[in-house]
Amino acid sequence: MxxxxxxxxxxxxxxxxxxxxxxxxxxxxxxxxxxxxxxxxxxxxxxxxxxxxGEVILDVLAVYARTRLPTPDTGDLREDLLALLEATFAGQRGVPGALNQALAAEALQDPAFAERVSRELIAARRQAVRQILTRARERGQLAHPDDDLLVDLVFGPMWYALLFAPGRLTDAYAAALADAVIAVGTHAG
Amino acid sequence: MxxxxxxxxxxxxxxxxxxxxxxxxxxxxxxxxxxxxxxxxxxxxxxxxxxxxGEVILDVLAVYARTRLPTPDTGDLREDLLALLEATFAGQRGVPGALNQALAAEALQDPAFAERVSRELIAARRQAVRQILTRARERGQLAHPDDDLLVDLVFGPMWYALLFAPGRLTDAYAAALADAVIAVGTHAG
Amino acid sequence: MxxxxxxxxxxxxxxxxxxxxxxxxxxxxxxxxxxxxxxxxxxxxxxxxxxxxGEVILDVLAVYARTRLPTPDTGDLREDLLALLEATFAGQRGVPGALNQALAAEALQDPAFAERVSRELIAARRQAVRQILTRARERGQLAHPDDDLLVDLVFGPMWYALLFAPGRLTDAYAAALADAVIAVGTHAG
Amino acid sequence: MxxxxxxxxxxxxxxxxxxxxxxxxxxxxxxxxxxxxxxxxxxxxxxxxxxxxGEVILDVLAVYARTRLPTPDTGDLREDLLALLEATFAGQRGVPGALNQALAAEALQDPAFAERVSRELIAARRQAVRQILTRARERGQLAHPDDDLLVDLVFGPMWYALLFAPGRLTDAYAAALADAVIAVGTHAG
DNA sequence: CCTTAATCGAGACGGTACGTCCTGTCTTGTT
DNA sequence: AACAAGACAGGACGTACCGTCTCGATTAAGG
The missing domain is CATH 1.10.10.60 (Homeodomain-like)
Incomplete structure (x- = not known):
């Protein structure tokens, strides 16, 4: 046995x-x-x-990216978002960026794999952002009711850049994006 | 000869x-x-x-999608954005969605091709949105100075969905996204 | 230990x-x-x-074919030869035929194994025929001096058939072959 | 086309x-x-x-052995048989011997291939011997009615030797075998 | 009219990768 | 030791595409 x-x-x-x-x-x-x-x-x-x-890449990514998503908790939404976005974008500029691109390539060729990636990897990343948003909401800093949309506003542009313009993922871009998310979040929706 | x-x-x-x-x-x-x-x-x-x-796909897409992006001009930013987003998302739900996925897959495997797609296809789509934004700005409906960011907020989530959750591209999602873009746009940035 | x-x-x-x-x-x-x-x-x-x-096959054959070659002793060369040939051919029509074919296939791919088979299995079979011949010679029924050739005349056609036409190994063929061997044997050589 | x-x-x-x-x-x-x-x-x-x-080997053999079987015609059965046997055995001592062994190995593993070899290659060789026998019969030098058996007596021992003792195929063996075949042939059967 | 030249289908060519199977050896824990 | 289980490097299997090439047969336009 x-x-x-x-x-x-x-x-x-x-x-x-x-x-x-x-x-x-x-x-x-x-x-x-x-x-x-x-x-x-x-x-x-x-x-x-x-x-x-795909599974190889997924596993490599998992092991390589043991540098966990930080989920910062400074008490301020903007600070938290900015820290997470800068950390995330910084990662995508190097090797993990290539890994994520490979992952996406594989996912595009195999819906079942896409589903798997979505459940195991994407979900975790989304959860990190959602946590930041939840804390802000509890502090009364967030009016917008749809967390999912806000999360999409964070990750959507990131993947867009990975697909067609990896160079765009700078700290300045992180800041602009953080502000944009906050602008949406402070509205009622 | x-x-x-x-x-x-x-x-x-x-x-x-x-x-x-x-x-x-x-x-x-x-x-x-x-x-x-x-x-x-x-x-x-x-x-x-x-x-x-990739070139085959690109050409098929070009011919297939002769139904040009509309670039609506109703005099109202929200109307314009909503019309364009609904039309765009509607397209991605069918065959062109598969074509765009194929395109992305190819682009991820060949940076030169990604560059080409970016210049020829992506740029045109961005231009359509930018036109709407410019008109709104001339009407004084837009405070945010960075059109590029606003455009990213439109297309980022779309590609994100194409990668990992094609089903998400509904009319409701288009509306929510349009509101979000406007929320950002009416801020000073 | x-x-x-x-x-x-x-x-x-x-x-x-x-x-x-x-x-x-x-x-x-x-x-x-x-x-x-x-x-x-x-x-x-x-x-x-x-x-x-090869060794597995060899062992399986040894165990399976415990029904030893008879080495009949009727006092008449023709009777003896016929009995042995019929018994041998009968065996080759069934499972042992397949085993012998497998054995030959292995031997052809490995000269060392061929040598081993030759010494351990082939030699025993040849000995059985030689015994019959020796007895005939003592009775003065055999003029030909070269027992080895006579043995070859018995087994050569059998293996030939196993290689290319297993169906040929009938009782009639055994009889014809026995007569042929006797025809050669009664000549001076 | x-x-x-x-x-x-x-x-x-x-x-x-x-x-x-x-x-x-x-x-x-x-x-x-x-x-x-x-x-x-x-x-x-x-x-x-x-x-x-197997097909490769078969083709190599066909091309390599363009040195056709001679089918000698001296007017004397013994001369003819001896010439053919010596020529054949001589061939089997060298490269064609290895090819024939390979052929046999393949045939033993694939009955369909064995059938094919039998029809295309073996048959031709048998025909050569049969021709010699037919001429002898016309000259009244042959009493035995079964040509097939006589042919088996020629090729059986040859394949037997190829399987288990390639060294046996000497000129002396050819002579002994020719005599044996004649001894059988001059009998009534 | 008749070259000239690029097209057409067909299919061979050297390569690379696929995913599976078998060989003979090895390393576990169990008996 | 032997046992079941199963991992290990290595190598062959037969298939699918890649991008290039060489055929013979068309199909125009230009001499």
């Missing part, structure tokens, strides 16, 4: 190989074959762990 | 085949090989016209 | 699985993996007993 | 690669993958021509 346990070194080698392939060559350059070759691992070992390229 | 002219029937067959493949099987199911096979055309004939899958 | 003794039930399960796989699917369908799976035994247990597929 | 014609150089490269692989490493060392790699040809190019390893 037990069998030989999986070698954690193999896990690491696979993730490391996938990560370096994505950063070096982008999503195009990633293949199950290539990951196996680069990591010095058999294809079987990869397929045993992940049914598809 | 002239040689045999290109057969327009071949052009049509290619576009038609690409379109039906995308709608039937999604981006996954589309290949240059498949397009040629489905259209009864030689691979060479396809490659002569388009250097890559 | 002794450790746990080998489980005879495992031995049986392996042989049984190998046998049924060969008869059901032929040599093609036989693999160490498949034998282990079919017998519900670990691969290690198989490899512990047999270094290769 | 026409399409680009197959490149004969590719044909040659494949056959050459297959031949050298067989002679160097035996049937074990032959794989479609290996043939493609060795010949510098794509796997597709190989599969386009041959559905299986």
């Amino acid at each position: 037990t069998g030989r346990p999986r070698d954690p070194a193999v896990d690491d080698a696979i993730r490391q190989a996938a990560l370096s392939l994505i950063t070096e060559q982008g999503y195009r350059g990633v293949s199950m074959e290539g990951i196996a070759a680069r990591s010095g691992v058999s294809k079987q070992a990869v397929y045993r762990r992940y049914p598809s390229k | 002239t040689g045999r002219p290109r057969d327009p029937a071949v052009d049509d067959a290619i576009r038609q085949a690409a379109l039906s493949l995308i709608t039937e099987q999604g981006y996954r199911g589309v290949s240059m090989e498949g397009i040629a096979a489905r259209s009864g055309v030689s691979k060479q004939a396809v490659y002569r016209r388009y250097p890559s899958k | 002794t450790g746990r003794p080998r489980d005879p039930a495992v031995d049986d399960a392996i042989r049984q699985a190998a046998l049924s796989l060969i008869t059901e699917q032929g040599y093609r369908g036989v693999s160490m993996e498949g034998i282990a799976a079919r017998s519900g035994v670990s691969k290690q247990a198989v490899y512990r007993r047999y270094p290769s597929k | 026409t399409g680009r014609p197959r490149d004969p150089a590719v044909d040659d490269a494949i056959r050459q690669a297959a031949l050298s692989l067989i002679t160097e490493q035996g049937y074990r060392g032959v794989s479609m993958e290996g043939i493609a790699a060795r010949s510098g040809v794509s796997k597709q190019a190989v599969y386009r021509r041959y559905p299986s390893k």
Whole structure:
């Protein structure tokens, strides 16, 4: 029933190989074959762990982004939003940006995978923003009733930029976006 | 010097085949090989016209979406925005949605293509919104100085939805989004 | 130093699985993996007993064909030969035929194995025929001096048939072959 | 309808690669993958021509053995048989021997292929011997009525040797076998 | 009218990746 | 030790596309 346990070194080698392939060559350059070759691992070992390229990327992202979303709590909505947006955008400028792009590419090709990503990854990120909003609402700083819309206003432009203009994700943009969200939030809706 | 002219029937067959493949099987199911096979055309004939899958999709989209963005001009910002958003979202619910998803998938795998899409297609759409905003500004209905941000607030959530939750693009969502944009726009920024 | 003794039930399960796989699917369908799976035994247990597929087959054949070659002794060369040939051919029409074919396939792919088979299995069969010939010679019924050639005349056509026309191994063929061998044997050579 | 014609150089490269692989490493060392790699040809190019390893070998053998079976006609049965047997055995001592072994290995694993080989290759060889026998019969040198049996006596021992003792195929063996066949042939049967 | 040149379909070409299967070895915990 | 379980590197399987190429057969426009 037990069998030989999986070698954690193999896990690491696979993730490391996938990560370096994505950063070096982008999503195009990633293949199950290539990951196996680069990591010095058999294809079987990869397929045993992940049914598809997307799952590899998802896992790499999960491990890589252990630097948790901060969910700052300064007592001020603007401060909180700004901190989260700057942190998030900063991340997207580097390797995680490439990972998220790869993720999106995979999701666009496989609705089931998109659903999975939505539930496991996207939801967590949304929750972080929603928490900030909830606290602001409790302090009476928020009039707009639809948190979902406000969250969309945060992440929508981010993904838009990842798709067509990754360079746009600057601190200044984070500030402008934070102000915009607050402008909407302080209205009654 | 002239040689045999290109057969327009071949052009049509290619576009038609690409379109039906995308709608039937999604981006996954589309290949240059498949397009040629489905259209009864030689691979060479396809490659002569388009250097890559992405270009085919781009062209199909251009032809298919001859139903131009309206750029309504009712004299009222909210009316204009609402009309445009509803029309745009309505389009994304059907076949053009699949085409846009395919486009995004391709763009994510090829930065050069992303750039091209950005310049040729995205820019036009942004321009339509910017026109509405400009007119509103001339009427004194707009305080916010950064049109680009406002445009991002319009298209960001749309692409976000296309990536992870296509069902979200309803008329109600269009209305909420229009209100949000106006809320931001009427602030000084 | 002794450790746990080998489980005879495992031995049986392996042989049984190998046998049924060969008869059901032929040599093609036989693999160490498949034998282990079919017998519900670990691969290690198989490899512990047999270094290769060929050895399994060889062992299965040995156990299965405990119905020893008869080496009849009727006092008449023709009677003896006919009895042996009919018995042998009869065997080759059923399961042992498939086993012998598998054996040959393995031998052709591995000269060392061929040598081993030759020494252990082929030699025994040849000895049986040689015994018949020796007795005939002592009775003065045999003029030809080269027993090896005569034995080849018996088994050559049998293997030939196993390779390319298994259906040929009938009783009539056995009779014709026995007569041929006698025709050669009664000549001086 | 026409399409680009197959490149004969590719044909040659494949056959050459297959031949050298067989002679160097035996049937074990032959794989479609290996043939493609060795010949510098794509796997597709190989599969386009041959559905299986066996077909490659069969074709290589056919091309290689353009040194047709002689079918000598000296007016004397013994002379004819001896010439053919010596020529045949001589061939089996070298590269064609390895090819025939590979062929047999494949045939043993695939009854349909065995049938094909039987019809296309084996039949031709048998015909050569039968021709010799027919001429002898017309000259009154042959009493035995069953040519098929006589042919089996020629080829049976040859394949037997190829399977288990390739070294046995000497000129002396050819002579002994020729005499044996004649001994049978001059009897009434 | 008759070259000239680009098109057409067909399909071969070297490559790369797919996802599966088998080989023979190994590493667990259990008996 | 042997056992079931199952991971491991390696390698072959047969298929699908990639983008390029070479055919023979059209289809105009220009000499």
